[in-house]
Amino acid sequence: MKNKLFYLFLLVSFISFSQVKERDLIVGKIKSDSLDVENITVFNVSSNIGAVTDIDGKFSIKMREKDTLVIQGLAYLSAKYIVQITDLDKEVLEIYLQTKINELNEVMVSPYTLTGVLEVDTNKIKTYGFTSSMEDLKKLKANDIRNTRIRNTAMPTILAQTPVNFLAIFGFIGKGIKELVGNKKEKTSAIHKAFNKKRFKDVASKPFGEHMKEQFSNHFFISQLKIKNEDIPNFLAFSETSVSELVEFLKPENHLKLIEYLIFKAEAFKKQ
Structure with missing residues (x-):
């Protein structure tokens, strides 16, 4: 009976150890067919830690098996990547992103029919x-x-x-x-x-906070704006603006203006 309890204790200890296994620092690289791969956000949802790619698309972040990575960039479709056990042994983890395709509104064209005669x-x-x-x-x-x-x-x-x-x-x-x-x-x-x-x-169909979370990761608010993780929801509510202004901010050419606006609001939020 004691032997059975001992083996059961070892089994539980092994399972507990595997669940709390430390994350390894892995070097990754974002690849694309044509566009720039700099300043792309890589966020580990499982550990709430993020990183930003350099000019070559490289980044380093701690991860372990079954962690979920969310990759976001202005010119790319957002992607999720589930870390596999084999990824931890790779020298460089390569992740491919697909570029966004802007579709034009449908236009009806009625050509003037010619016979050639x-x-x-x-x-x-x-x-x-x-x-x-x-x-x-x-x-x-x-x-x-x-x-x-x-x-x-x-x-x-x-x-x-x-x-x-x-x-x-x-x-x-x-x-x-x-x-x-x-x-x-x-x-x-x-x-x-x-x-x-x-x-x-x-x-207008989505709240301001949801739009901001689609544009930026928690890492941006914490490291760049110096907002505590638990204060991010309150900060987004504090920074909410009108729909017409938000439409302008969400245009790709106004992305820097949006960042400047969030920096300004962050300073006001921290003073309060």
């Missing part, structure tokens, strides 16, 4: 402001054309005798260009408004 295609072209047929033009005489011209006394005599009505031609072309540019501006404006409306709705 010049005679058929020219009959399909719509014309405006001129209804005379080619047969009617053939019946016109030279004197008829001259009598309809506009005399321009400001031009030299040779140019003024030309039978072409430049004012009508350029007026028609200018009107067409103006309408084309105006239509393009209206369509672009409508697409832009729809995109901004959808973006505003997506940002």
Whole structure:
């Protein structure tokens, strides 16, 4: 009976020892096909410890088997990596990231169908402001054309005798260009408004704190902003801003402005 108790004690001790096994400092490297791999956050969710990659994508962090690593970067899709026992024996743990693909809104395009036959295609072209047929033009005489011209006394005599009505031609072309540019501006404006409306709705669907946790790890708040881990939820609530300002902050080109804003709020939070 004593022997059985002794073996049971050894088994429990072995299990307890395996559960509290110290984490090893592992060197890793983030790899990608094309983009920069510097300043990517690697956060060990299991130990609440993070690291940031250098210019070559390398980082070092303590980990053990079954730890969960969360890797985040502005230009990449966030990734989770479960540490395997074989990873602890590798000289460099390599992790690949996939780049984000920005999808454009769907645009319906209606191409003007052409047959390739010049005679058929020219009959399909719509014309405006001129209804005379080619047969009617053939019946016109030279004197008829001259009598309809506009005399321009400001031009030299040779140019003024030309039978072409430049004012009508350029007026028609200018009107067409103006309408084309105006239509393009209206369509672009409508697409832009729809995109901004959808973006505003997506940002408003989640609280400020959740957006910040998607952008930064706990390591950023603790090491960079000097906020205690237990105070992070209160700090995020303290730093909350309007949805319209948050939409601007979340744009990739305004990432530095967002960091400056959080630094400013962190100083005010610590003074309180």
